Amino acid sequence: MADRDVRHERLIVALMAISYLIVTADLSVASVALPSIGRDLHVPAAVLSWVVVAASLANAGLLVIGGKLVDRLGHRRVLSTGLSIYALASLVAAFSTSLAPLLTARAAQGVATALIAPASFSLITAFLPEGPARHRALGVFGVTQGLSLILGLFLGGWVVTRFGWHAAFLLNLPVAVASMVLTLRVLPTPAHRVREPIDGAGALVAVLAMVATVSGISAAGEVGPFATRTMLLLGGAILLFGLLVLIERRMPAPMLPPALFRRPGFAVSAAASFFVLGGVGGLFVLSQLAMQHVLGMSAAQSGLGMLPYALAVMATGQVAPLLLGRFSPRAIVLGACLVNLAGFALLAATVGREYGLSIAPGVILCPLGSVSAFIALMQSGTGGLAAEEQGVGTAALFVCHQVGVAAGASIAMSLAGAHEAAVGPAGLQLAFAALAAGIAIAFLIALTGLRSPLRGAPTG
Numbered sequence: 001m002a003d004r005d006v007r008h009e010r011l012i013v014a015l016m017a018i019s020y021l022i023v024t025a026d027l028s029v030a031s032v033a034l035p036s037i038g039r040d041l042h043v044p045a046a047v048l049s050w051v052v053v054a055a056s057l058a059n060a061g062l063l064v065i066g067g068k069l070v071d072r073l074g075h076r077r078v079l080s081t082g083l084s085i086y087a088l089a090s091l092v093a094a095f096s097t098s099l100a101p102l103l104t105a106r107a108a109q110g111v112a113t114a115l116i117a118p119a120s121f122s123l124i125t126a127f128l129p130e131g132p133a134r135h136r137a138l139g140v141f142g143v144t145q146g147l148s149l150i151l152g153l154f155l156g157g158w159v160v161t162r163f164g165w166h167a168a169f170l171l172n173l174p175v176a177v178a179s180m181v182l183t184l185r186v187l188p189t190p191a192h193r194v195r196e197p198i199d200g201a202g203a204l205v206a207v208l209a210m211v212a213t214v215s216g217i218s219a220a221g222e223v224g225p226f227a228t229r230t231m232l233l234l235g236g237a238i239l240l241f242g243l244l245v246l247i248e249r250r251m252p253a254p255m256l257p258p259a260l261f262r263r264p265g266f267a268v269s270a271a272a273s274f275f276v277l278g279g280v281g282g283l284f285v286l287s288q289l290a291m292q293h294v295l296g297m298s299a300a301q302s303g304l305g306m307l308p309y310a311l312a313v314m315a316t317g318q319v320a321p322l323l324l325g326r327f328s329p330r331a332i333v334l335g336a337c338l339v340n341l342a343g344f345a346l347l348a349a350t351v352g353r354e355y356g357l358s359i360a361p362g363v364i365l366c367p368l369g370s371v372s373a374f375i376a377l378m379q380s381g382t383g384g385l386a387a388e389e390q391g392v393g394t395a396a397l398f399v400c401h402q403v404g405v406a407a408g409a410s411i412a413m414s415l416a417g418a419h420e421a422a423v424g425p426a427g428l429q430l431a432f433a434a435l436a437a438g439i440a441i442a443f444l445i446a447l448t449g450l451r452s453p454l455r456g457a458p459t460g
Contacts, residue, residue, distance in 0.1 A: 011186045012127045013137045017144040018179045019079060019120035022086060022172050023113045024145055026055060027405065028152025029172065030106070031284040032303050033165040035292050040165065043099055049413050052285070053218050054103045056406035058110025059117070060399050061210040065203050067118035067395025068255050075119050075126065076187035080180060082115030087176040093169035105169075118395040125382065125390045135321045138375055142317010145371060146310045151175075154310065157303020199255035202247050206256060209240035210399065217407040220414075260385075260393055265329075268449035269381030270400045272333065275442035276373045277401040278408030279340060282435045283366055285409045286347075287359060289416055290428050294352055295359075305355060309363040316371040323372070324379055330450035332376040337443035340369025344436035351432060352425035373442070380450060408435065 030052050038048045070078045089108035096102035124137045156168045216233030223229055248254040261267045287309075291302035323332050343365030350358035378397065385393040415434055417427035 008186070009128055009133055011182070012123050013140050015179065015182045015186055016120050016123045016137065017140050018175060018182060019083070019116055020141065021144050021148050021151070022083075022175055022179065023117045023120070024148035025152040025172055025175075026109060026113060027052065027281070027284060028148065028306075029156045029168050030055065031288055031409075032152065032156045032299055033160050033168045034285070034288065036160050036165040036299060037102070041099055041102070047099075049218065049285070049410050050103060051106060052281075052409050053214065053406050054106040055110035055113070056281075056402050056409075057211060057214040057218075058107040059114045060110075060214050060402040060406065061207040062111055062114035063118065063210075063395045063399045063402065064206055064256055064392060065395075066114040067122075067392040067398075068199075068203075069115070070119045070122060070391035070395075071389075074187075074189070075123060076183060076189055078115050079119040079183050079187070082112045082119065083176045083180045083183065085109075086112035086116065087173055087180075090169050090173045090176070094166050096166070114395075117398050118391055121398075122390050122394045125394075135325065138321040138324075138379075139318050142320060142371060142375065143314050145317055146312075146314030150307065150310045154303045154307050157298075157300045160303075161298050161300035199248075199251050199253060202244060202251060202255040205240055205244045205247060209237055209244055210403070212237035212240055214403055214406045217403070218410045220411065256392065256396065257389070260389060260396065263384050263393075265380045265384065265450060266382075266393065266397075268445060269377040270397055271449070272442045272445045273374070273377050273381070273397060274400045274404040274407075275438040275445070276337070276340070276370055276377070277404035278411075278438045279344065279366065279435045280370050281405030281408030282412030282431065282438075283344075283363070283408075286412050286416060286428060286431055286435075287363060289413070290351060290359060291355070294425060294428065295355060297355075305359060306363060308360055309367055312364045312367040313371050316368050317375070320372045320375040324376065328451075329376040329380040329383075330446060333373050333380075333446040333450065334443060336369040336372035336376065337439055337446065338369070340366055340373065341436055341439045341443070343369060344432050344439060348429050348432035348436060351428045369439070408438070 034048060034051060037043060037051055066078065066082070086109055089105045089112060093102055093105035093109070096105060121141075124134055124141075128134050128137055151171060156171060159167045159171065212233050216230055216237055219227065219230040219233055244256070245258065248256055248258050261270075287306060288302050291297040291305050292299065297305060320332070343362050346365060347358065347362035350362070352358070381397050382390065382393055412431040412435060415427060415431035417424065
């Protein structure tokens with residue numbers, strides 16, 4: 001019996017890793033293909049970031065619904081549905097010959113990852129006991145992050161150079177198929193469904209609020225933070241979030257329970273995650289712009305240039321869970337932010353210099369900080385949630401991640417001058433400095449908001 005339990009736990013961890021590989025590789029695949037897509041489809045550079053933002057927008061808008069569906073319908077149904085949608089959308093993206101079907105496919109991929117992300121990551125808390133088993137799963141999760149970068153940037157860059165950007169969107173297709181097979185084999189069909197009323201009004205307003213938020217952030221990067229379109233979208237988002245609070249307070253079974261944000265550590269972790277993941281999203285696009293536009297590298301060379309990043313992610317993913325057994329999440333986040341800040345400061349100070357003196361050390365330092373902070377913030381944010389809150393709580397944190405990625409990518413591209421004829425060192429320096437400022441804000445949030453419990457004790 002014990003051997004069967006261990007084998008089942010390993011299959012659960014494998015399913016989590018393979019499924020989440022799709023979510024994390026998606027951004028890097030799209031990022032490395034951006035310059036080729038712009039040239040081939042003659043896309044105005046001002047809207048080129050929407051190849052990344054379209055997926056992030058759909059993902060952020062539907063993540064909470066995806067998490068609620070996990071709690072309501074079970075991991076098996078939600079994960080298999082998300083994987084099916086992603087596989088079909090990948091085929092559409094790969095065979096797109098104009099911007100409209102490509103953006104539609106990217107939005108569909110965002111919908112799919114809104115189901116896949118909470119269903120896959122919450123497998124850790126739903127099927128694995130507390131203690132070493134979960135720590136090992138977090139270590140595998142860190143390795144998955146690095147593998148996704150190798151798949152998306154290194155392999156993706158080679159595929160783009162050799163076969164064109166269309167083929168890059170097929171990279172995740174076999175991963176989705178493998179994950180589907182494992183899902184149907186490993187996960188049980190829930191014996192019964194949770195019988196509770198569906199919060200349709202809350203779901204609709206939440207989607208509209210998130211769409212308005214990400215659209216407003218993107219508009220700020222394209223036309224400026226004080227442009228009419230930006231102000232209308234962000235103002236509308238604020239009103240919609242206010243309406244969502246009123247709706248959820250009156251619902252007997254709210255989609256997003258207001259009590260969730262009163263959990264110690266949850267709201268603080270969510271806010272800090274936004275800025276940390278903003279740095280990740282910005283780094284992806286800026287590193288590609290710097291290597292391809294300033295240093296003259298091909299897509300394959302720039303993908304290979306991110307290999308140190310991927311290896312650093314894998315190494316950090318192994319070390320960070322071990323640190324959680326010795327230090328509080330607060331201490332880890334503070335130290336990680338300082339390392340991340342040093343990475344962006346180095347990139348800002350050395351942009352335009354040769355790869356070995358600028359990009360390489362920068363993309364090693366940044367993930368040492370961002371991955372450690374990410375794992376510690378997930379521990380802090382979900383550690384105190386009840387079992388019935390794990391799906392929606394995980395999804396709410398992922399919303400902050402996706403909005404942060406979208407904001408970081410969009411604003412960084414705008415500050416770097418990606419909408420202009422050429423990207424220069426001055427614009428890249430400004431963009432890297434802005435990302436560093438975001439990490440400094442995350443540090444201050446963690447410093448003032450996170451508790452410092454006993455070593456090894458989860459916060460939440």
